[in-house]
Amino acid sequence: MESLEVIARPHFNKADLAWLTDIRSRRAGSRGSPYFTLVFANLSIAPAAFVKTIQAYTKGFHPIRFRLRSALVVPEPAIGRFHVFLIPDEGFGAILKLHDALHMGKLRPALRQDSPYLPHITVATTPDYTTARELAFALNQGDLDIHGHFEALEVESRVGQDIRLVAEIPLSKAGWFG
Numbered sequence: 249m250e251s252l253e254v255i256a257r258p259h260f261n262k263a264d265l266a267w268l269t270d271i272r273s274r275r276a277g278s279r280g281s282p283y284f285t286l287v288f289a290n291l292s293i294a295p296a297a298f299v300k301t302i303q304a305y306t307k308g309f310h311p312i313r314f315r316l317r318s319a320l321v322v323p324e325p326a327i328g329r330f331h332v333f334l335i336p337d338e339g340f341g342a343i344l345k346l347h348d349a350l351h352m353g354k355l356r357p358a359l360r361q362d363s364p365y366l367p368h369i370t371v372a373t374t375p376d377y378t379t380a381r382e383l384a385f386a387l388n389q390g391d392l393d394i395h396g397h398f399e400a401l402e403v404e405s406r407v408g409q410d411i412r413l414v415a416e417i418p419l420s421k422a423g424w425f426g
Contacts, residue, residue, distance in 0.1 A: 252298045252414070253404045254287035254350060256343075258314070258396035268369065268394070275332070275372035275383070282369045286347050286401065289358040299403050299415040305349050309419045311399040312346065314339025316369065319387035321380045330380035332387070333368035334394070343367035 260268065265281065272278040289298065314336035322331045336343065344367060351359040371387075374380050403414040 249290065249407070251406045252287075252289045252291070252293070252295060253285060253406060254289075254302055255283040255285050255402050255404060256312070256346075256398040256400075257281055257283045257402060258398045260394060260396045264394045264396070268371070271371045272369075275374075276370050277373065278370065283402075284343060284367055284369065284398075286343075287350050287355060287358055288360070289355060291355070291358055293354065295403070295405060295414050299417070301354050302350065302401065302403060302415075303417055305352060305355070306346070306401065306417060306419060309346055309349070311397055311419050312339055312342045313395070313397040314343065314367075316394040316396065317392055319371070319384040319392065320366070320368070321377070321384045322366070322368075323377075329373050329375050330377050331370050332372035332380050332384050333366060334371055334387075334392070335366060335368050340367055 260282075268282045269280075272282060287302075291298075293301070315338040316334040317337040318335045320333045320335050322333055323329075324331060344365065347365050347367070372380060372383050398419075400416050400418045402416050405412045405414050
């Protein structure tokens with residue numbers, strides 16, 4: 249079954265991107281650059297209609313800047329694992345408002361009702377709470393301060409492990425006074 253997802257793939261400085269990519273690969277089994285997932289949709293809606301809906305819902309949203317300064321352990325009981333998320337201290341509200349706007353109208357059924365949305369980048373996944381907690385504690389005791397921003401959203405199609413880019417949707421550029 250095809251699912252459509254909306255992600256924001258941030259821009260980071262070279263050293264932070266290398267560190268994030270490395271820790272995600274080693275600790276979370278994630279390949280590729282880090283991202284925020286904004287919509288998980290298993291809806292019966294054609295990709296072209298989905299893209300048009302996302303374009304309509306993002307009108308008026310400007311590029312978002314954020315800073316990752318905190319790590320948080322989040323359980324996922326359905327799979328018996330614990331994740332370590334990096335949470336933005338700055339930009340949290342802007343990302344949350346974008347997420348909420350993307351789940352209106354036709355996409356409301358895609359909103360997860362079993363847990364609140366936390367803007368995050370996953371840096372670790374483990375079946376052991378203590379391991380997750382120790383990593384989060386170490387990150388929070390360090391000098392974690394990663395600046396990033398994103399200027400566009402990506403719509404991806406996922407069938408099993410196959411992921412395909414469907415569209416890139418730029419966020420509005422700020423004007424002279426925006």
